[in-house]
Amino acid sequence: MGEIVRDDAAARPRPGNDNGAAQTVTLVASGAWTLNELPDLEMIEAQSASAPGRSIVIDAAQLTAMDTFGAQTLVSLRRRLRAAGHAADIAGLPEKHARLLTFIGAIAPVDPSEPEKAYDRGLVTRVSASVLCGRDEVLSLLNTLGRLAYALANVAVSPKSFRVTSLVHQLDRAGLQAVPIIALITLLIGSIIAQQGFFHFRKFGADEYVVDMVGILVLREIGVLIVAIMVAGRSGSAYTAELGSMKLRDEIDSLSTMGLDPLEVLALPRVLALIIALPLLTFLGSIAALSGGVLTGWLYGNMHPEVFITRLKDAISLTHFEVGMIKAPFMALVIGTVACAEGLRASGSSESVGRQTTSSVVKSIFAVIVLDGLFAVFFAAIGM
Amino acid sequence: MDRAVLEVDRICVSLGGREILRDVSLDVQSGEIFGIVGGSGSGKSVLLRTILGLTPRASGNIRVLGTGIDSGEEQWRHTQRRMGVLFQQGGLFSSLSVKENIQVPMRELCSLPVGLMDAMTDTKLSMVGLGASDASKAPSELSGGMVKRAALARALALDPQIVFLDEPTSGLDPIASGAFDDLILTLRNSLGFAVFMITHDVESLRTVCDRAALLAHGRVVAIDTVPALASSRVEEVQSYFHRRSKFSPATRSIH
Numbered sequence A: 001m002g003e004i005v006r007d008d009a010a011a012r013p014r015p016g017n018d019n020g021a022a023q024t025v026t027l028v029a030s031g032a033w034t035l036n037e038l039p040d041l042e043m044i045e046a047q048s049a050s051a052p053g054r055s056i057v058i059d060a061a062q063l064t065a066m067d068t069f070g071a072q073t074l075v076s077l078r079r080r081l082r083a084a085g086h087a088a089d090i091a092g093l094p095e096k097h098a099r100l101l102t103f104i105g106a107i108a109p110v111d112p113s114e115p116e117k118a119y120d121r122g123l124v125t126r127v128s129a130s131v132l133c134g135r136d137e138v139l140s141l142l143n144t145l146g147r148l149a150y151a152l153a154n155v156a157v158s159p160k161s162f163r164v165t166s167l168v169h170q171l172d173r174a175g176l177q178a179v180p181i182i183a184l185i186t187l188l189i190g191s192i193i194a195q196q197g198f199f200h201f202r203k204f205g206a207d208e209y210v211v212d213m214v215g216i217l218v219l220r221e222i223g224v225l226i227v228a229i230m231v232a233g234r235s236g237s238a239y240t241a242e243l244g245s246m247k248l249r250d251e252i253d254s255l256s257t258m259g260l261d262p263l264e265v266l267a268l269p270r271v272l273a274l275i276i277a278l279p280l281l282t283f284l285g286s287i288a289a290l291s292g293g294v295l296t297g298w299l300y301g302n303m304h305p306e307v308f309i310t311r312l313k314d315a316i317s318l319t320h321f322e323v324g325m326i327k328a329p330f331m332a333l334v335i336g337t338v339a340c341a342e343g344l345r346a347s348g349s350s351e352s353v354g355r356q357t358t359s360s361v362v363k364s365i366f367a368v369i370v371l372d373g374l375f376a377v378f379f380a381a382i383g384m
Numbered sequence B: 001m002d003r004a005v006l007e008v009d010r011i012c013v014s015l016g017g018r019e020i021l022r023d024v025s026l027d028v029q030s031g032e033i034f035g036i037v038g039g040s041g042s043g044k045s046v047l048l049r050t051i052l053g054l055t056p057r058a059s060g061n062i063r064v065l066g067t068g069i070d071s072g073e074e075q076w077r078h079t080q081r082r083m084g085v086l087f088q089q090g091g092l093f094s095s096l097s098v099k100e101n102i103q104v105p106m107r108e109l110c111s112l113p114v115g116l117m118d119a120m121t122d123t124k125l126s127m128v129g130l131g132a133s134d135a136s137k138a139p140s141e142l143s144g145g146m147v148k149r150a151a152l153a154r155a156l157a158l159d160p161q162i163v164f165l166d167e168p169t170s171g172l173d174p175i176a177s178g179a180f181d182d183l184i185l186t187l188r189n190s191l192g193f194a195v196f197m198i199t200h201d202v203e204s205l206r207t208v209c210d211r212a213a214l215l216a217h218g219r220v221v222a223i224d225t226v227p228a229l230a231s232s233r234v235e236e237v238q239s240y241f242h243r244r245s246k247f248s249p250a251t252r253s254i255h
């Protein structure tokens, strides 16, 4: 165990010199100054506290071992003493330790006037920073949207340059492969809504209104929302991660330097695939959710499927269906644009790909819900 | 032979509020192999990215193959098709096979018959020393040296007039990197393109480069032929070429 003690014998005033300020204080360091045996830092503080202007010698002749941690501690101690106005020195260090000490001592200390980036910021700062960031993000999103529109216009002018293979591939991934999971989830959600309806409405003897509720809710809101959120989590995140890692591996830059527009080559087929796939998936999801309702009515609500379906025909109209379907392509556009924009913003490390993916999913789900709200206001205004 | 294919005129670049490049000027003549050396973080990659138009600059002018970098998108794209770039990490498209990678520029930028594209792919592959059996491999199945070769083959796909290489030999064993140097020299001699290459390898600098510039703290410290640089009196150049470390603790004394 490393130790440091004040040698009071050596601190006696020298004969003929009663001026306290000129006294020499000796601190004797002994033992092993190594990582696991560093002397107690508080002990060092206590030992070195004295009136400024003294000359202090740290006697290190009795050190048995020293590693970089010990050397750093010694150097810091000397620095602190000097900063406090003492004339501090380290003496008697064995040759091999002296070399290490010189090496560590030559490394300039971190300038405290240059504060490190504060990671643990307060909630208020974080919220206000993210609000300020929000403006930039909206601008960057609009920028991506504009560039996508430009790429689309280019493709419209020369349709030969459009990547049909890529579109088909993305349609398969974002559309076809999503069918089983989306059908399953929407079926479950439809069943749950119906179950809750039967459970609570029964108290008022209003069983048949469950059908109205399930029908309207699913077709107008739940179907498209659930599917959009699933697509954002499933395909949007995949887009961001793909584009992000392509960015890290210089693949995006390679495309640009070949004179190709990464947005046209990579983003456009992906966004178009979503715009085509999401309405189809919404249709499928709505059917599955309604089937879930029928199933629950039959097994739990004592309502024969025929009765359910007859009632459903009366309860819903084409308008409800249209309201849901109209929203789908817009949500797809938002999800695709956010996903691609976030992916292209990845830089530096693979950690940033993870960060962008998280932020892509969070932002697109948020945007989808805001968009849904705006549509609700709009449809109410035009009486749909 | 004496025509500048790359002119960089007093460019300044700032990133993240910090000045990375200051007043960098250099030029590369047609058919020349030009090297950029300098310590880590001295701004070499930033310089390359700026020349390629991937990083915005604060001031200064860049002309590649006679075209100014901001002389209109259409014209710049046209110039880009006559440049080949090998990025530090290769930048091969990971979802495509080696063969498809090499065919991307051919397919996207020209309209060639499929038979000719296939034949040219084989030619380019053997030019960089890869076998026909590597053509169908995915980039993830290649070794580090093979990735560099495949990426070089892609950079050379359209017979560019200037090739940009970012540390082509880093991460290669000495024999492989020697072979890569020979490859660049041979290709340059037979195809006559100019090369702008960033390197950390003094050995490779001596063997392949005609001229070189030393970058330090974002400035060009010296620019000359390689033998002239090697015998230069400038301290930074000397320490770079003769591997003298500025930080040698043993020479300091205890205070």
Ligand SMILES: Nc1ncnc2c1ncn2[C@@H]1O[C@H](COP(=O)(O)OP(=O)(O)OP(=O)(O)O)[C@@H](O)[C@H]1O
Binding pocket: B015, B016, B020, B038, B039, B040, B041, B042, B043, B044, B045, B046, B047
């Ligand atoms: N996107 C960026 N944002 C902020 N600073 C950057 C960025 N890219 C590079 N830098 C800074 O620019 C400086 C030069 O970086 P650069 O990548 O050009 O170094 P280099 O000379 O290529 O080094 P190496 O030989 O290690 O590749 C570094 O200090 C780096 O921190």
Ligand SMILES: [Mg+2]
Binding pocket: B044, B045, B046, B088
């Ligand atoms: Mg670099």
